[in-house]
Amino acid sequence: MTLFIEQCLNGLQFGLLLFMLAAGLTLVFGIMDLVNLAHGSLYMLGAYFAATFSALTGSFVLGAILAMLATLLVGMVVEVVAMRRLYGRDHLDHVLGTFGLILFFNESVRLIWGPAGLALPLPGWLQQPISILGFQYSAYKFSIIVVSLIVAGGLYALVMRTRIGMLIRAGASNREMVGALGVNIKLLYTLVFGLGAALAGLAGLMQAPILTVQIGMGENILILAFVITVIGGIGSIRGALVAALLVGFIDTLGRSYLPDMLREVLSPAAASTLAPALSSMLIYLLMAIVLIVKPEGLFSAGQR
């Protein structure tokens, strides 16, 4: 039972982290109708900035805040310099343009920080295990859950309760009409893109101490973020949250229970070969099923 609760916490933590990444992606996709493959690069930059700033300031929290601001800034600059050229064009042009940005960011990082990658060490108080519900759990993972929940709540309030949020929602439903009503859509786009970048940066810097800060770290996880965007419905924040949690739980629980279940029915050798392959496929199976049943995704942008 403890194992199940602990794995659920792991799944929750992974899901919320994926939500940080997918939220920005789905906003940009839904509102600007822009396929942004370079979202993973912003995730990577968040991690590199955090490693650099926390080494400079000597404080993990301060480094994290500075890194988020820096990614926000980079995101806004990228929007103004590069993305504006891509609006209204074909999706294929978006893919081509943002893929170019991935190469640009990867090489820039190689030039600035070197090919080897960095480590983002945690402060001592986050390395100690804490006791929740009668068992020991990693304090850092727990703090990721807390921070992500706060950010998710803040994002919900921003999108549902503020004037900017109203414009964002309106933009996702009908862009032309929002522009026609005299809203400065350019500024809105820059803001939304910057927000998405900052969220990706936050995800990257929170994941950095668990994983390693390295070139190309965003590309693997970007695929997951796209899966979430598709499952949740393009442009829907709520859909992104539900889909991210689903993916997080399925990935973590699948990894921990599937091998045992397979061992019951198959020979140990076959099970140990099949289980890792199958558990990494589970989320794609989920996506396929969702696409068959609801091709628009769980929450399509209209009904948010």
Added chain:
Amino acid sequence: MRNALMAAGAVVLLAAQPALAQQKSIKIGFVSTFSGPTAVIGNDMRNSFELALDHMGRKMGGIPVEVIYEDDAQKPDVGKQKTEKLIESDKVDFVTGYIWSNVLLASIKPVVDSKTFLISANAGPSQIAGELCSPYFFSTSWQNDQTPQAMGLYMNQKGVKSVFLIGPNYAAGKDMLAGVASTFKGKVVGQELTTWPSQLDFSAELAKAKASGAESIFVFYPGAAGVQFLNQYAASGLKGSVPLYTAFTIDELSLPLQKDNAIGVPGAQEWVNDLPNEQNKKFVADYRKKYTGLRPTYYGAQAYDAAQLINSAVVATKGNLSDKAAVQKAMEKADFKSLRGGFKFGNNHFPIQNFYLQDVVKDADGQLSLKTVATIVKDDQDRFHDKCPMK
């Protein structure tokens, strides 16, 4: 005048002919990882290989040495491509390096098919020790199973009753877990293989190990994954209740990042920086002098030995590398001063050697370093040599 010039030209050409037949230089291809998070390992191997060449005056048997370094990016397909390039277009005399067993398994065929000698300076997959063994393959490291086998023996000595095994899902990971299970006398409660090299979050596996009730955990995670595993092991609260036993998880590259989390975690190894032989003392001292701020690892020591093995063959055959049988015979003698104090080759060209228990201690300058505690097993030969058809 014209005739004279032509005659002179012909003489020059004639004079050049025998020089072409002889070796102008010894060409060595070196395939390792020089980009990504495990590039530190490749760099350490290159540093040690370069140091070995420095110690030889950058000549082997009086012939200058040329090394071509290639980056495999830790990917089998890239490693194979780079190896083929070294064989086909650079026409190297020897290929060495290879950190990763899956890269080596993908790359070995084009090398041995072209009758070029391959010296693995790290990877030692069981397949190559057994049925895939080749007269053109040599190892200056170990067969993958050997080191964890030694760890299993140590765990028996400590009276450990049960263990949970965790490792990466690729050729070496499978060998390592099979290795420890083959010598460990207690019960293997469970085993987890993780996606390699992308998975660095081990929370699900650690939670399962905790829930299994195993008395101990054995783990194999080289490079950056080892840092993450050890840190997450400490953060999960298992440290102190479920002791950890390792192979290739703590070394001089990962230790500065693992810091205090590595203290009290034993590992097995065939080379430790404090092995008390003259050549090793010189190696460690010169390495630290040449590459300030860095310390050599077992990866480097094995690469240094690979350079020495090649040198011994070139010297013994007086640079006549076209006589493959003679080169092979010379290498089989392992006639050089190994940094681990000497070893001999088994029938499958893998070393028969000692394995030591290493521990993390604070050294004289207050830095964490590795130290030999005991010899776990003497003159150990891998358990696949019977399957190799070479006698």
